[in-house]
Amino acid sequence: MNTPELLKFAIDLIAVLLLALGIKGLSKVRSARAANRIAALAMALAAIGVLINSVGNTGITINSWSWIIIGSLIGGVLGVLTAQRVPMTAMPETVALFNGCGGMSSLLVALGVAFYPLETIPNNSVDNLIETLSIIISIFVGAITFSGSIIAMAKLQGWLSTPNWTQSKVRHAVNITFAIICLIASIQSFQGINNVIFLLLIASLLLGIGVTLSIGGADMPVVISLLNSYSGIAAASAGFVVGSQLLIVAGAMVGAAGLILTQVMCKGMNRSLLSVLFGGSLSKNSNNKSKDGEYKNITSCSSEECALTLEAAERVVIVPGYGLAVAQAQHTLREVTRLLEAEGIEVSYAIHPVAGRMPGHMNVLLAEADVPYEQLKEMDVINPEFPATDVVLVLGANDVVNPQAKNDPDSPLYGMPVLDVNEAKTIFVVKRGMSAGYSGIKNDLFEMQNTSMLFGDAKKVLADLMVELKELGIGKK
Amino acid sequence: MTFLNEALWVLLLGSLLGLELIGKVPPTLHTPLMSGANAISGITMLAALTLIIKVPDNPPLLLIGSISLGFALFNVVGGFLVTDRMLAMFSRKSKGNRK
Numbered sequence: 001m002n003t004p005e006l007l008k009f010a011i012d013l014i015a016v017l018l019l020a021l022g023i024k025g026l027s028k029v030r031s032a033r034a035a036n037r038i039a040a041l042a043m044a045l046a047a048i049g050v051l052i053n054s055v056g057n058t059g060i061t062i063n064s065w066s067w068i069i070i071g072s073l074i075g076g077v078l079g080v081l082t083a084q085r086v087p088m089t090a091m092p093e094t095v096a097l098f099n100g101c102g103g104m105s106s107l108l109v110a111l112g113v114a115f116y117p118l119e120t121i122p123n124n125s126v127d128n129l130i131e132t133l134s135i136i137i138s139i140f141v142g143a144i145t146f147s148g149s150i151i152a153m154a155k156l157q158g159w160l161s162t163p164n165w166t167q168s169k170v171r172h173a174v175n176i177t178f179a180i181i182c183l184i185a186s187i188q189s190f191q192g193i194n195n196v197i198f199l200l201l202i203a204s205l206l207l208g209i210g211v212t213l214s215i216g217g218a219d220m221p222v223v224i225s226l227l228n229s230y231s232g233i234a235a236a237s238a239g240f241v242v243g244s245q246l247l248i249v250a251g252a253m254v255g256a257a258g259l260i261l262t263q264v265m266c267k268g269m270n271r272s273l274l275s276v277l278f279g280g281s282l283s284k285n286s287n288n289k290s291k292d293g294e295y296k297n298i299t300s301c302s303s304e305e306c307a308l309t310l311e312a313a314e315r316v317v318i319v320p321g322y323g324l325a326v327a328q329a330q331h332t333l334r335e336v337t338r339l340l341e342a343e344g345i346e347v348s349y350a351i352h353p354v355a356g357r358m359p360g361h362m363n364v365l366l367a368e369a370d371v372p373y374e375q376l377k378e379m380d381v382i383n384p385e386f387p388a389t390d391v392v393l394v395l396g397a398n399d400v401v402n403p404q405a406k407n408d409p410d411s412p413l414y415g416m417p418v419l420d421v422n423e424a425k426t427i428f429v430v431k432r433g434m435s436a437g438y439s440g441i442k443n444d445l446f447e448m449q450n451t452s453m454l455f456g457d458a459k460k461v462l463a464d465l466m467v468e469l470k471e472l473g474i475g476k477k
Numbered sequence: 478m479t480f481l482n483e484a485l486w487v488l489l490l491g492s493l494l495g496l497e498l499i500g501k502v503p504p505t506l507h508t509p510l511m512s513g514a515n516a517i518s519g520i521t522m523l524a525a526l527t528l529i530i531k532v533p534d535n536p537p538l539l540l541i542g543s544i545s546l547g548f549a550l551f552n553v554v555g556g557f558l559v560t561d562r563m564l565a566m567f568s569r570k571s572k573g574n575r576k
Binding site for chain 1: 480481483484487488489490491492493494495496498499503506507508509510511512513514515516517518519520521522523524525526527528529530531532533534535537538539540541542543544545546547548549550551552553554555556557558559560561562563564565566
């Protein structure tokens, strides 16, 4: 080992250490921000390591430098712009987009090496076999990550709906066909890499689309998390392609981390990973169920009535959901709760593990609106407190407060842990209309006697509510 | 063969490390953590860099490498910044709590 090599080796070791510390630190609220920076620093170090080693040994031509600068400039600037412009509500989509690009990057590297090998490796040797295998895995996983993430993003943005054919059994036949084509193309590639690799590429891209397209919106976070894990695997595999240990470690860590997160999310929704991937959209499975799911005995009320009830309450629990995020109503909500608190009313927020479109989505949103951290209560903590609660305000949440999950063994939601809001004295549900939740299942809560509906956009309703509360003289003290 | 040997060990230990590191995380941090881990998966930028440096006189490969580098950096830079944006809200919060 000469000096640059030694230097790179040392930098690599430090980078791995920092990356591990970074991921570890990200798991604690207090250290998370610093940890994120540590991880970013580790990445920068790793890149510097590669550059130092190359400058010291083979040198980097001006030609190479210019390509490096062009590529990093375009990618970096677009990254900064996207990160700054994107609204907090669009976080899941954004993560999906970034993730897809990571997969694309691994795919391109493998494709490049497939046609222009970096070193000549004797045919039929073990090294050759491994190189081909890692190229195939990089392309396969990278392509699925890319197309899957883009579809996931498009569906979350509402650019794409779930086509009907993907809900029938046909989709299995289609996806299996793509998978078989991938397999055949892979086997062919071992005989020598040629244009058959493009067949693998196209079939993998289509497979990514086919699998993701059939998955209902409510399951999307799980899919994004899984795809995040895939992009780690693609990176590790690209590490084998170019012979970089650092890539393998980092890729493996992300791959394992993504799997754990995916599992946590599935648990929160009482779904198994297999049923998410192959079960299709929940709403279609429960079609016969929702047909007789017409709502009767719905009570709706005005914001004035709601304000009067709130005024008399001692304990109020807010249940935020995706509707709150869409309406960007977190700040208005915070102003309303400030009024209530000024009146001595105890306010807390019940956070369901999968409220919103991602675990932690609501925490991020409410933190943005300066909601004190200790007022956010997790499901297990808040559930026993509902019987002693005067008013529950459900803001754009639906499936996570559906009592069917507890009472109706035939319901597709049965067994999913939910917030027991129906045990509270009075429940107000703020909702845009009577449409079903993301799972497409009727919510029995809305028909209950102690439930009143406040129809309208969450932000608008909360603003009205604030006016009414102020007229009642609440929060004047 | 030695690289392969070591690489497989590295793969194994890296995966185990990942499983352990992520094991205990409060739900609050799931989204930021996912986003942060996602940024780290952009480490393929190193592969793209290696590609560009190793074959300085192969135009198609340079182009592929450069595009790949762009995609990877988009992932890395965007990922870390977005994560920071999310976490900025928490850190302000926890400071307020300590007062």
